[in-house]
Amino acid sequence: MSTVREQTDDGAMLHPEQRAEGDPDAIIRDGRRLDHAEGTSKPLRAHPEPQPRGAKVHGNRPVDQQEAAARFIAAPEHEKMHDERLWDLRQKRDREMHGIPEWEELRSLASAIKEHTLTHLDEYLDQFEANASANGIHVHWARDAAEHNQIVHAILRDNGVKSLIKSKSMLTEECGFRHYMASVGIEVIETDLGERIQQLDNEDPSHVVVPAVHKLRTDVAAVFSRTIGTDPNNSDVHYLAEAQREATRPLILNADAGMTGGNFMVAETGTFVVCTNEGNADLSANVPKLHIASIGIEKIIPRLEHLAVFVRLLSRSALGSPITQYTSHFRGPRAGGEMHVVLVDNGRSERLGLAEFWTSLKCIRCGACMNTCPVYRRSGGLSYGATYSGPIGLIIDPTFNARKYSNLPYASSLNGSCSNVCPVKINIHEQIYAWRRVLVEQHEVPLAKRAAMKAAGVLLSRPAAYRAAIAAADTALAHLPRFVIYNGLNAWGKHREVPHPPKETFHSWDHANRGAKR
Amino acid sequence: MSSRDDILAAIRANLPRVDRPLPHVPLFDDDPPTSLLSAFKDSLHRMGGVFLDPPASGDLLAPLRAKIADAKIVCSTVPEIAGNRDIAGVGVVRDLADVDFAIVRASFAVAETGSVLLSDADLRVNAVAYLAQHLIVLLDPADIVVNLHHAYRRPEFRDRHYACFHTGPSATADIEGVLIHGAQGVRSLSVLPVVRAGDPNH
Numbered sequence: 020m021s022t023v024r025e026q027t028d029d030g031a032m033l034h035p036e037q038r039a040e041g042d043p044d045a046i047i048r049d050g051r052r053l054d055h056a057e058g059t060s061k062p063l064r065a066h067p068e069p070q071p072r073g074a075k076v077h078g079n080r081p082v083d084q085q086e087a088a089a090r091f092i093a094a095p096e097h098e099k100m101h102d103e104r105l106w107d108l109r110q111k112r113d114r115e116m117h118g119i120p121e122w123e124e125l126r127s128l129a130s131a132i133k134e135h136t137l138t139h140l141d142e143y144l145d146q147f148e149a150n151a152s153a154n155g156i157h158v159h160w161a162r163d164a165a166e167h168n169q170i171v172h173a174i175l176r177d178n179g180v181k182s183l184i185k186s187k188s189m190l191t192e193e194c195g196f197r198h199y200m201a202s203v204g205i206e207v208i209e210t211d212l213g214e215r216i217q218q219l220d221n222e223d224p225s226h227v228v229v230p231a232v233h234k235l236r237t238d239v240a241a242v243f244s245r246t247i248g249t250d251p252n253n254s255d256v257h258y259l260a261e262a263q264r265e266a267t268r269p270l271i272l273n274a275d276a277g278m279t280g281g282n283f284m285v286a287e288t289g290t291f292v293v294c295t296n297e298g299n300a301d302l303s304a305n306v307p308k309l310h311i312a313s314i315g316i317e318k319i320i321p322r323l324e325h326l327a328v329f330v331r332l333l334s335r336s337a338l339g340s341p342i343t344q345y346t347s348h349f350r351g352p353r354a355g356g357e358m359h360v361v362l363v364d365n366g367r368s369e370r371l372g373l374a375e376f377w378t379s380l381k382c383i384r385c386g387a388c389m390n391t392c393p394v395y396r397r398s399g400g401l402s403y404g405a406t407y408s409g410p411i412g413l414i415i416d417p418t419f420n421a422r423k424y425s426n427l428p429y430a431s432s433l434n435g436s437c438s439n440v441c442p443v444k445i446n447i448h449e450q451i452y453a454w455r456r457v458l459v460e461q462h463e464v465p466l467a468k469r470a471a472m473k474a475a476g477v478l479l480s481r482p483a484a485y486r487a488a489i490a491a492a493d494t495a496l497a498h499l500p501r502f503v504i505y506n507g508l509n510a511w512g513k514h515r516e517v518p519h520p521p522k523e524t525f526h527s528w529d530h531a532n533r534g535a536k537r
Numbered sequence: 538m539s540s541r542d543d544i545l546a547a548i549r550a551n552l553p554r555v556d557r558p559l560p561h562v563p564l565f566d567d568d569p570p571t572s573l574l575s576a577f578k579d580s581l582h583r584m585g586g587v588f589l590d591p592p593a594s595g596d597l598l599a600p601l602r603a604k605i606a607d608a609k610i611v612c613s614t615v616p617e618i619a620g621n622r623d624i625a626g627v628g629v630v631r632d633l634a635d636v637d638f639a640i641v642r643a644s645f646a647v648a649e650t651g652s653v654l655l656s657d658a659d660l661r662v663n664a665v666a667y668l669a670q671h672l673i674v675l676l677d678p679a680d681i682v683v684n685l686h687h688a689y690r691r692p693e694f695r696d697r698h699y700a701c702f703h704t705g706p707s708a709t710a711d712i713e714g715v716l717i718h719g720a721q722g723v724r725s726l727s728v729l730p731v732v733r734a735g736d737p738n739h
Contacts, residue, residue, distance in 0.1 A: 046716055048582065053716060055584050055708065104714045121565050134557040141548045148541075154698065160541040212720055213711035229711055236713050256715040264721060271721070272631045288695055298667045298707040298722025305663040305699075306630050316544065323694050324562045327685040331649075341580065342650040342685075344708050345722075351698035353663060364544045372551030 054111070055340040067237040068096045073222070073401025079423050081463075082405065084430045088398030091233075101233055102397055105390040108229075111339020112387055112440065119335075125328055130444035132325045133381035137371065143286040143319045144362065150289030154351035157359045164194035167363050171196070171278070171311055172203055174359055178309050180205060180275040186293065186300035187211040188280025189227055189384055190313050190363055193406045193419075208270045210299035212263055219246040225400030225408065228337045228386040233399040277303035281314035281360075282383065283329055287322045290350045291360060294333060294343040301347050311359045312349070317367050317380040329383060332442040337385040370418050375453045379414050381443040388437035388447055394430050403427060410437035414450040417458065425463035428454040486526050494520075564686045573648045573681040574730070580651025584705035585718055587727040589673075597731050601640070601673055604727065608637040608671075614661045615642045615675055616734055624661045633662065639669035639723075642733070643676045644693050644700070649684040652702040653728060656693050663699055667707075667722040674703070674726065677733040 046053045071094040074087035092098050116122045136143055148158045161167035167190075175183065183205060185191070197218065200207045209218045213230035217223065220242045224230030231239065236254040243259055244251035247266040253259075279300045281291040291312055293300045304310045320326060334343045352358035371377050389395045389409030400408035405416040405424055413431060416424035428451050437447040458464050523531075538546070570576035578588045589600040598618060605611050611620035612633065618640055627633060641660055643653035653674050660666050682688050693700045707722030718724055 046585070046718065048585075048587075053583070053585050055705065055716070100713060107714065120568075121563075124563075128560055128562060131557065131560040132562075134555075135559045138553050138555060138557045140552065141545050144545065144548070160539070160544050162540045162543055166540060210721055211711070212709045216711070231711055234712070236715075239712050256712045257717060259712060260709065260717040260720065264719065267721065268634075272634050290694065296708050296710075297720035299720070301701060302664070302667045302721055305667065316548075321559060323689040324686070327689045328562060331685050338710075340584065342584075342652060342702065342704050344584065344704050344706065346652070346702040346704075348694060348700045349698070350694075350700075353657060353698060362544075364547070368544060368547035368551055371548060371553065374553070377551075377553050 055338075068094050068235070070094070070234060070238040071097060071399070073225070073399070074404030076404045079420065081425050082403065082423060082427070084398070084402050084404065084426055087402035087404065088394075088430070091399040091402055092397060097233065097235060097399070098397060100235055101399055104229075104232060105396045108338055109387070109390045109440070112336055112390070113339075115335035115339050115341065119331075125332055126442055126444050128328050129332055129383075129442055130381060132320060132328060133443050134378065136320055137317065137377065137380050140316065140319070140371065143321055144316060146286040147284050147289055147319055148362075150287065151291075151351075151360060152289070154289050155358065156289065156351055157357070159359060159361045161361055161363045161365070163365050164363075167194045167313060167361055167365070168196055168199040170361050171313070172199070172205070174309070174311055175205055175276060178276060178357075180309065182206040182208065182270070182274045183276045183278055184208045184210050184271050184274040184303045184307065185278035186280065186295060186303050187214045187224070187230065188278075188313060189224075189406065190280055190315050190365075191278070192224060193365060194313070194363070196313075208267065208274065210267060210271060210303055211295070211297055212260060215263060215267065216242055219243070223401065223406070226386055226389060227384045227407070227411075233401060271302050271306055274303075274307050276309040276311065277305075277307045278311045278313065279303055281312050281318055282333065283326060284314055284319040284360075285321075285323055285326055286319055288350060290323075290348050291318075292326065292330075293347045293349070294330070294345070295347075296338075296344040298345050301345055304347070304349065305353070308356045309359075310349070310352070310356065311361065313361045313363060315367060316362050316364055317382075333383055333385055336387040336440065336442040366418055370415075373418070375457075376414060376418065376450055378445055379411070379447075379450060381445055382411055382415070383443055384411075385442055387440040387442065391436045391440050393432060393434070393436075398430070403430065410447045410451065411445075414445075414447060414454060417454055417463075421458060421461055421463045425458050428452075428458065429468070486524065490524050490527065492520075562686065564684075566683050566687065569683045570648060573683060574678050576648035576683075577646055577651055577681050580648065581705065581728060582651070584651050585708060585716075585726075586651060586705040587725065589727050589729045591730060597729070601729055604671075604673065605638045605640075610636045611638045611640065612636045612665055612669065613640040614659065614665070615640055617675060617731060624665065627662050627665075630662060630664045630668070633665050633668045636665065636669040638671045638673060639665045640673045640675070641666065642731075643674050643680065643728075645680040645682060645688070645691060646676050646728075647683075647685060647688045647702070648681050650702070650704055652688075652704040654688070654691070654693060655701055655703055656697040657699040658697060660699075666701070666703065669723055670719075671725045672703070672706070672723040672727070674728045675731045676728050678730050679732070 071090045074082045159170045209215045216231040225233040240254035243249040249262045279293050282294045283292040334340050395409040407415045413427045431451045435448045612622040613620035646653045706718045706726040707720045709720035
């Protein structure tokens with residue numbers, strides 16, 4: 020896939036010519052185009068295309084990622100923009116990587132620090148709690164999503180809160196926080212632009228860093244015209260962003276409480292750190308008197324000196340910028356204010372006990388694995404039907420629900436690019452493969468896939484039978500009618516032509532040509 | 538058992554039984570740029586910030602005065618220049634919603650990233666740095682550290698309740714990757730090199 024891209028940029032949405040003067044979207048400084056966090060895009064399209072929606076989720080039944088991905092691919096403008104925008108982020112990440120001689124050393128350090136911390140997680144959480152409490156932060160512990168929501172609700176109720184502004188947090192997505200708050204009559208206002216778009220469209224975020232990356236500007240124009248009253252025919256990005264700023268500002272000024280997530284917690288100082296580009300976390304934390312931060316227990320690191328390693332890696336890996344526009348360190352409430360931290364487990368302590376999968380807890384949610392993944396880029400984050408999508412989602416989601424997410428580990432070509440870009444060196448593609456085995460053992464994989472894998476397992480363990488089967492299959496493929504090869508049971512025949520079978524197998528060629536010499 | 542005890546017990550029961558020592562983190566400062574100020578300016582520029590070069594006249598504050606000449610509301614927390622909104626008189630945070638320019642001093646800056654650190658002591662009211670339309674930051678060129686490893690040795694991270702690296706203005710690229718300055722916070726961030734007043738080192 021990437022080789023096709025390298026060969027030709029014809030028809031690309033990220034236009035080289037758009038980088039020149041005259042691009043109405045460009046911000047030029049001293050003759051240089053600024054591109055922190057940016058992917059240049061073509062401003063107008065003749066035929067707006069309806070946005071493909073995400074996976075159809077039916078309770079606990081296995082999510083059909085392929086079905087949703089097929090609908091995304093069937094929307095060529097969306098697929099193309101998505102693919103190119105994310106690949107652009109991946110390339111910017113590479114540029115940053117090459118600018119830092121110690122990059123690989125930083126990755127090794129980050130991995131080692133996280134593995135050390137996770138193997139002493141109880142001690143560091145205890146230390147964080149003591150130091151944060153000493154600084155005046157109220158620390159709460161939540162076993163699961165329901166308890167998290169109840170704790171936050173109780174804090175809000177005690178303070179008479181009617182409206183809450185918040186910055187983006189994957190943890191609150193995991194907890195179904197907005198749905199819960201709606202059920203108890205508290206208004207939640209997302210203040211990250213992408214997250215706000217998704218909230219207004221009643222859709223989950225499709226990416227951990229850029230939540231609305233699967234939408235075209237025309238989709239955003241449609242959502243905003245419906246919800247905040249913008250001109251439906253104006254899809255100028257500057258206009259849309261400015262309209263959202265103006266619409267959200269009074270909500271920020273009048274909110275009773277603010278909520279953020281947390282990218283890191285520092286045990287030795289009791290500090291938590293939030294990284295954003297819009298400054299919306301700092302507004303959420305600093306405008307209302309009450310600030311609540313919900314943070315997963317795995318986000319902890321021992322000391323400030325370790326924070327340097329992660330801050331250097333995070334935005335470079337995520338967006339290809341040296342740092343986020345804002346890196347905010349909260350060590351205690353401000354004068355007259357109140358600050359709460361909710362430490363959330365929600366399956367993390369259990370994951371820690373999974374010998375093959377515990378290192379997935381090293382994840383710092385940069386999204387680099389998603390940006391590089393050929394499956395993710397072509398299918399959109401909502402096709403996974405889960406809070407976490409892309410390669411990291413494939414190895415985290417089954418820990419939440421093995422049956423519902425049993426198909427996800429198959430949404431990978433196991434090319435390993437995800438592991439290569441991961442700033443904390445999670446062996447993502449190996450864990451994806453391991454999950455396939457585990458889910459088959461747990462009988463969570465559908466019958467057709469399981470039967471095929473079982474038959475393959477038998478064949479692969481008997482060389483003679485394998486060779487006979489390959490020769491027979493090649494003969495069969497050359498002569499079978501199409502409907503036998505291209506049907507619902509053969510995933511390799513979907514959306515692609517099966518390769519022409521060879522006239523003879525390598526083994527028979529070797530036997531005929533070399534066999535005599537042995 | 539309380540949730541806290543439950544969670545810690547579950548963690549202890551599941552801790553991977555492997556030895557993972559905590560590594561030593563180097564400062565990565567073997568090859569510093571020849572000028573920290575130039576490196577800072579370059580990094581700041583890349584992130585959308587503006588560095589206000591001192592004019593030939595030698596009047597360091599002239600570019601600042603020019604910037605705020607047409608502003609209605611200016612809120613300054615620095616002694617070098619007076620605004621017309623007294624931060625000490627701000628009763629509730631939303632009183633700052635109409636500020637056009639906020640002027641503050643940075644605790645220090647980072648050459649590697651082009652960041653300035655603004656703490657609660659620098660801001661007086663934290664929200665002023667986000668509610669204002671534009672932010673002007675005074676920086677003593679002697680207060681620039683080479684990289685983030687050095688930055689995190691600074692006392693502000695142990696003394697202050699709030700400290701934030703600002704690297705350029707509020708920005709987003711959430712719609713089709715198009716870069717917008719002023720997503721929710723300030724639309725521009727300018728840095729002006731001004732030696733710290735009353736600093737015995739100068």
